[in-house]
Amino acid sequence: MPEVYKFGGASIRDADAIRHLGELLTRQVPPPRALVVSAMGKTTNALEALLDAARGDDSGGYRERLAALRDDHLGVAAALFGTDAPVAADLERLLAALDAAHRRHRDAPYPVHYDHTVGFGELLSTTLVAAWLDEIGLATRWCDARELIVTDDRHQAAGIVWDETCARLTALATRDQRLLITQGFIGATAAGAMTTLGREGSDFSAAILAHCLDAEGLTIWKDVPGVFNADPRRVDNARQLERLSYAEAVEQSWHGAKVIHPRTLAPLQRKAIPLTVRSFLEPEATPSRIGPEPGDGDRVPACILRDDQRLLDIRPADFRFMDEGCLGEVLGHLARHGLHANFLECEAMRLRLAIDARPRACRELLDDLGEAYRVEETCGLTLLTLRHPDAALRQALVGDLPVVTEKATASTAQWLLPSDACPERWRLP
Known part of the structure; x- marks a missing residue:
């Protein structure tokens, strides 16, 4: 076909x-x-x-x-x-x-x-x-x-x-x-x-x-020739990725890379159908291809920026643990309002998550949380996510910027930063 x-x-x-x-x-x-x-x-x-x-x-x-x-x-x-x-x-x-x-x-x-x-x-x-x-x-x-x-x-x-x-x-x-x-x-x-x-x-x-x-x-x-390791409209020296695996593309799209919708890749992966991202302005330009096998995009550090973030610091009002029941309840409310936790960090008695600042959905979410939870909000934030970061990349991008909160795993690091402290243009080292 x-x-x-x-x-x-x-x-x-x-x-x-x-x-x-x-x-x-x-x-x-x-x-x-x-x-x-x-x-x-x-x-x-x-x-x-x-x-x-x-x-x-x-x-x-x-x-x-x-x-x-x-x-x-x-x-x-x-x-x-x-x-x-x-x-x-x-x-x-x-x-x-x-x-x-x-x-x-x-x-x-x-x-x-x-x-x-x-x-x-x-x-x-x-x-x-x-x-x-x-x-x-x-x-x-x-x-x-x-x-x-x-x-x-x-x-x-x-x-x-x-x-x-x-x-x-x-x-x-x-x-x-x-x-x-x-x-x-x-x-x-x-x-x-x-x-x-x-x-x-x-x-x-x-x-x-x-x-x-x-x-x-x-x-x-x-309107771009393919998938990049950063948004070329925001990062001066973003580079195109010619090949990357389904798994890496899912990670980047889930964290906010805007070229591919996060739900796109699962039905393709189940039948090993390759995905090509190509420019309609320059159809002869080299495209990016996503498939089962790893490529250069699985190794190159990637920078993902999400603006208009709202950090919610959520604690049970009755001094309960933030256990599986509380987590399920809060995340269920999130799903019902079509909100995605772009950043999520859980401690014994608090859950911190960052969501897109959509006024109606955020207001309805807070109404649902009601009196069962105490919620503190921090608005006007930018979420910086790095895939496969090294120390030089972390220092070059975050440096002396004021950090609201951060977390890291073996392959991904995230920082919530005040948007008014972030540069208009970013540059990778």
Whole structure:
């Protein structure tokens, strides 16, 4: 089975980018079997703001944001196809469905309302991309991921029902030989409730397709040529890693490296499907490859930065030990609100963890912890994680910076630092 391709929002941010995507696909020999596409540009952020406006009873703000979303997508359609293009009617139907979903779910719990709102970004983008590919002569089959990716009902971070998902995808690929194009990030329960797979989850969607279709490989097309040992936008001398193992890629993505979504690699590893990260801006540039065998990326020190961190120092209010029961309770609350412990350190009577500073989720987490725990918060932090560090690297990056807390294992060291004390640009030794 040929490869599965995934394109992120930057690769379809406007009409010119979609044209470029079409040109790139026409040059691929053999062509991919399936295409997974994210929402356009910053659409997911716009939909999250739309949701907040809706739930805040700001009807004027909601309508203005919905109109802006409509203008963005219809503007791209007009730039690609001219006025009165048939795809415009398809976009209007989706926008009407989005508005109806908002009204239907506005009193539902936030995670349910979130999934029935934010997932529309991918439905809109794939409608545009599929229409353009058909326009340039690439026969496509637009597929609704809600009919293919079957999940449980854990909204905002849904789990996959693998047997049913594989059965549906295999049946579709058998009966239709056209290029399959579908949405990243979204799925649905067996009962049809829309779900999402976690923020930035389109990579995971592509891995699901590759796994179920027994693809020869998965290629994720990015605006960078591959995986780096640090973010080249923040670290002056970051270097590209040409090869690294599934295990090392999982470690780096779990700690916050942004090139690959953390859930992407498990379904690929189970079938030894290689993952290639390639630049859609420079498709001939040397890519990065992730597979079963270790490579240079398993040895080279890596630097990972996460901003906007909030440190929670949690202690049982009744002077209990922070035992397995307390840990399970606290981490269960964390999972329910879609939060990830980026830093975690446990002592006899305290648990310290760092989470992304997402105001709504953090507020709801603290409400859940309630009177059973005393919580002290420290905000405005940056989490620095080093993989395979040596003494010279630790000194060069941390040096005399004020450290809020730190921990280290044989292969990983982490520091929580005040963001206002960190340099704007970092440099590896």
